[in-house]
Amino acid sequence: MTRILISAGEASGDIHAAAVAAAIKQLEPEAEVFGMGGDALRKAGAEVLFDIKDHGVMGFVEVVRKLPDLFQLRSDFAKLMDGRKPDCLITVDYPGFNMKLAQLAHEKGIPVVSYIAPSAWAWNKGRAKKVAKIVDKVACIFPFEYDVYKEAGAPVEFVGHPLVDIVHPSMSRAEAEAWVGKQPGRKLLLLMPGSRLMEIEKSLPILLDAAKLIRHRLPEVDFVLPRADTIPEALLRKYITAAGVEVKLTEGHNYDLFSVADLALATSGTVTLEAALCGLGSVIVYRTSPVTYFIARLVVNIPYIGLPNIVAGREVLPELLQGDFTPEKVADTALELLEPARHAQLQRDLAYVKERLGGSGAVMRVAELVLRMAKEKA
Helix, strand or coil, X not given: CCEEEEEECCHHHHHHHHHHHHHHHHHCCCCEEEEEECHHHHHCCCEEEEEXXXXXXXXXXXXXXXXXXXXXXXXXXXXXXXXXXXXXXXXECCHHHHHHHHHHHXXXXXXXXXXXXXXXXCCCCHHHHHHHHHCCEEEECCHXXXXXXXXXXXXXXXXXXCHHHHCCCCCCHHHHHHHHCCCCCCEEEEEECCCCHHHHHHHHHHHHHHHHHHHHHCCCEEEEEECCCCCCHHHHHHHHHHHCCCCEEECCCHHHHHHHCCEEEEECCHHHXXXXXXXXXXXXXXXXXXXXXXXXXXXXXCCCCCHHHHHHCCCCCCEEEHHHCCHHHHHHHHHHHHCHHHHHHHHHHHHHHHHHCCCCCHHHHHHHHHXXXXXXXX
16 A cells, blocks of 8 residues: 655645645546644545644744744654654645755655755755655656756656646636625625734734725725635634624635635735636735844845735736835825826736646646655565
8 A cells, every 4th residue: 555645834834735636536546645734635535643733833033932842843754754654755835844854754764756946946946956866756847946956966847837727716607606695796805914823923913903094995895705714713813803893704715715815915825826716806915024024135046025016027916015115105106006007007917927837637647746755666
């Protein structure tokens, strides 16, 4: 029986890990898939031994505070590797921890497939050489990522972007509008503050203040906040009540929601690319500690942080970072994007982003690659 260890450390990684786990189960129903993830991975039939609700963390300074927990988690994974003896490890994003996990697996002779690999194209390209030494295969999702890893000498395979497979509404437009309660003649804006607790703390109060400003200038607007599984509902309701603005919380059906909304106010992350694939534009926002941001500016080699902008190679979605992330600037930018001519241009830009991501089949190609690596070890 094939045993696959998988590690995803946040909500977006959980979605990708779940898709691969489901594909592995489709190809080999008896395969065991186990490791770290969340509700999506669990629903895909994998055994979740470490829940991402307990381990999400972002930023340089923030990671330092979490180090004792991460060391313990690494130790727990080491025991799991020794006890369950997996045939292959799949690391999904979450590079700060997953590359240490890959090193551990490498030392134990377990093949490693890096999927949603460390962003060497964005950071120091020397990072790709470090990955090449401990990973048996890098499953690249972007063409430009493939080139960087190939040049670094990594064993690399271009699989395409998984979101093309994953992101599809499950309802008709009429059904989705009825589900969320969208009213004719009213704009529907989404507040997407992130899937980590520290993102909620830094972003949600500002987004709620921006919502109040938008409603003052555009009364015919409704706000919806799709809750990430990693964030307690009570916490969101506490912030919403304190802000004094009406916001509806939703659970699940995110792609249906994206397909009928008019605009999102979103913390930078994979969710902005998921939204783009549904034809939903975003005002991309981000705020972290000053020290973390200062370090990031020194080491990041790309002009944008939003994935749709990185894919397009130009700014198709506005980015408001750090000091520019204020309620006033968010409101002004959102209202500009809702103007008919600007909104039409936005739709053309999002279609270009989708075209750049290529065709379907990435998830199944990753599953086939993982099973092939597992069988070669055996």
